Amino acid sequence: MLVLPKGVRHMPAYLSRTVQEELVDEVRRIVQQAPLFVPAMPRTGKEMSVRMTNCGPLGWVTDKEHGYRYQPAHPLTGAPWPPIPDALLDLWREVSGYPHPPEACLINFYTADAKMGLHQDRDETDFSAPVVSVSLGDDCLFRVGQTTRDGATKSFRLQSGDVVVLGGEGRLCFHGVDRIYPSTSALLKNGGRINLTLRRVTKPAVTAS
Numbered sequence: 001m002l003v004l005p006k007g008v009r010h011m012p013a014y015l016s017r018t019v020q021e022e023l024v025d026e027v028r029r030i031v032q033q034a035p036l037f038v039p040a041m042p043r044t045g046k047e048m049s050v051r052m053t054n055c056g057p058l059g060w061v062t063d064k065e066h067g068y069r070y071q072p073a074h075p076l077t078g079a080p081w082p083p084i085p086d087a088l089l090d091l092w093r094e095v096s097g098y099p100h101p102p103e104a105c106l107i108n109f110y111t112a113d114a115k116m117g118l119h120q121d122r123d124e125t126d127f128s129a130p131v132v133s134v135s136l137g138d139d140c141l142f143r144v145g146q147t148t149r150d151g152a153t154k155s156f157r158l159q160s161g162d163v164v165v166l167g168g169e170g171r172l173c174f175h176g177v178d179r180i181y182p183s184t185s186a187l188l189k190n191g192g193r194i195n196l197t198l199r200r201v202t203k204p205a206v207t208a209s
């Protein structure tokens, strides 16, 4: 049995094929309004291999000049990001254990040769909310480590419809995508993998009771 760090949950086949197809349709609609952009690393300007867009009140972006950040508008069009689809808000309510909605949904698109290096998700101010991530399309080899970069890592395959939650002690675990397995899913007509990552960015305002 694969034992994951505390707070890291892998839920295989969590989403039905019907819900996966609905989400792909939603992503198509989002990409029409908020086109995929090429993220670049801070300072070096080195381009990442994934293509990205977002939905939600905030979107995660990165470029050479200003680095990793969240902003309410698309970096190329300046338009607000489209709303997060209800199916994803439902998923967040089911699995997050967090009483406030997510603010950002990063949409990563991987072609057959794309990957994502080991990193922590730490551009948010509220780490008490988990990161909830959905896989659609081709399988990938996902790697999860500890909260330090040199900690031991475990690798496992993510398939279309799988959900991963990084929460609690696992919220800041290093993770990345080592490779895509081409032609392992028929969900996306032209192949590739879509990853949807839901995050709470800001601490909710304290309301008087």
Ligand SMILES: O=C(O)CCC(=O)C(=O)O
Pocket (backbone or CB within 6 Å): 106, 108, 116, 121, 133, 142, 175, 176, 177, 195, 197
């Ligand atoms: O594609 C994935 O499964 C992970 C994506 C990710 O870690 C991120 O966007 O921060």
Ligand SMILES: [Fe+2]
Pocket (backbone or CB within 6 Å): 119, 120, 121, 175
């Ligand atoms: Fe991440």
